[in-house]
Amino acid sequence: MTIRHRVPRPELAPVSVRHELSDLVALLTDRSWVALTGAGMSTDSGIPDYRGPSAPPSTPMMYDEFVGHEENRRRYWARSMLGWQSFGRAVPNAGHRALVGAPGLLGVVTQNVDGLHEEAGSSPVVDLHGRIDRVVCLQCRTYSSRADLQIRLQSLNPDVDGYLPAGAAELDAARLRPDGDAVVEHWHDLVVPACEVCGGILKPDVVFFGESARREVVTAAYELVDAAEVVVVLGSSLTVMSGLRFVRHAARHDKPVAIINRGPTRADALATVRIDGGTTETLEALVARTPA
Numbered sequence: 001m002t003i004r005h006r007v008p009r010p011e012l013a014p015v016s017v018r019h020e021l022s023d024l025v026a027l028l029t030d031r032s033w034v035a036l037t038g039a040g041m042s043t044d045s046g047i048p049d050y051r052g053p054s055a056p057p058s059t060p061m062m063y064d065e066f067v068g069h070e071e072n073r074r075r076y077w078a079r080s081m082l083g084w085q086s087f088g089r090a091v092p093n094a095g096h097r098a099l100v101g102a103p104g105l106l107g108v109v110t111q112n113v114d115g116l117h118e119e120a121g122s123s124p125v126v127d128l129h130g131r132i133d134r135v136v137c138l139q140c141r142t143y144s145s146r147a148d149l150q151i152r153l154q155s156l157n158p159d160v161d162g163y164l165p166a167g168a169a170e171l172d173a174a175r176l177r178p179d180g181d182a183v184v185e186h187w188h189d190l191v192v193p194a195c196e197v198c199g200g201i202l203k204p205d206v207v208f209f210g211e212s213a214r215r216e217v218v219t220a221a222y223e224l225v226d227a228a229e230v231v232v233v234l235g236s237s238l239t240v241m242s243g244l245r246f247v248r249h250a251a252r253h254d255k256p257v258a259i260i261n262r263g264p265t266r267a268d269a270l271a272t273v274r275i276d277g278g279t280t281e282t283l284e285a286l287v288a289r290t291p292a
């Protein structure tokens with residue numbers, strides 16, 4: 001399965017069916033469920049949804065571009081080095097916290113790479129698209145810490161402020177993207193650290209566009225979906241197949257699907273319960289009203 005998103009976002013029909021919180025409570029009472037979360041889950045943590053209705057246009061780097069050209073990696077890491085400074089400050093919001101220990105919840109499958117579900121205390125969490133706080137060597141597959149790489153990046157490139165575009169001394173949340181990327185103009189001189197074990201190319205441990213999610217991760221996600229009686233989509237418009245396939249899989253097995261998202265999604269026609277709203281307020285209200 002490959003993620004492709006170089007095309008314009010698909011035109012989505014308006015949400016035609018609306019349900020109330022009480023419908024969601026009724027669906028989940030005395031049933032096991034799995035949460036499938038997307039960028040909308042983390043917007044209240046200050047990480048904007050770059051596919052959401054108000055997101056600025058962006059062109060994510062493709063896997064082949066990153067692997068194939070050193071210049072692209074230099075550009076990527078220059079942006080990442082700056083974005084990390086803001087990204088590292090994001091903390092779980094009330095929605096993440098409400099999911100922890102929610103009655104009937106078997107686990108979380110997330111398309112987010114921010115690690116905020118784990119930080120809030122959810123378990124198990126399947127990170128479909130990897131984790132931005134990890135780095136992997138493409139040669140020896142050794143995993144290492146993104147925070148440690150930041151220290152190496154900064155010591156190799158001490159004049160980091162020189163990479164900031166004019167007038168951007170402060171990186172605000174609007175410049176931050178879910179993959180920890182940030183806008184930067186002058187990146188040609190960046191010194192990119194190599195793997196400390198073998199000297200190979202380091203890549204953030206996130207699934208790039210044009211790259212497949214790891215097989216064992218996808219398997220773990222299907223196992224959670226199969227074990228649950230209900231699938232609840234939280235804060236995703238399901239524009240990429242990597243998330244949508246789990247909803248289609250559930251629907252094929254006559255498993256009810258609830259979708260909580262601001263704006264239309266690609267799976268609205270498959271939803272048993274469809275709430276057009278934010279994840280934080282919906283989850284807080286859900287947990288408050290669900291019998292323990």
Ligand SMILES: [Zn+2]
Nearest residue numbers: 137140195198
């Ligand atoms: Zn290596």
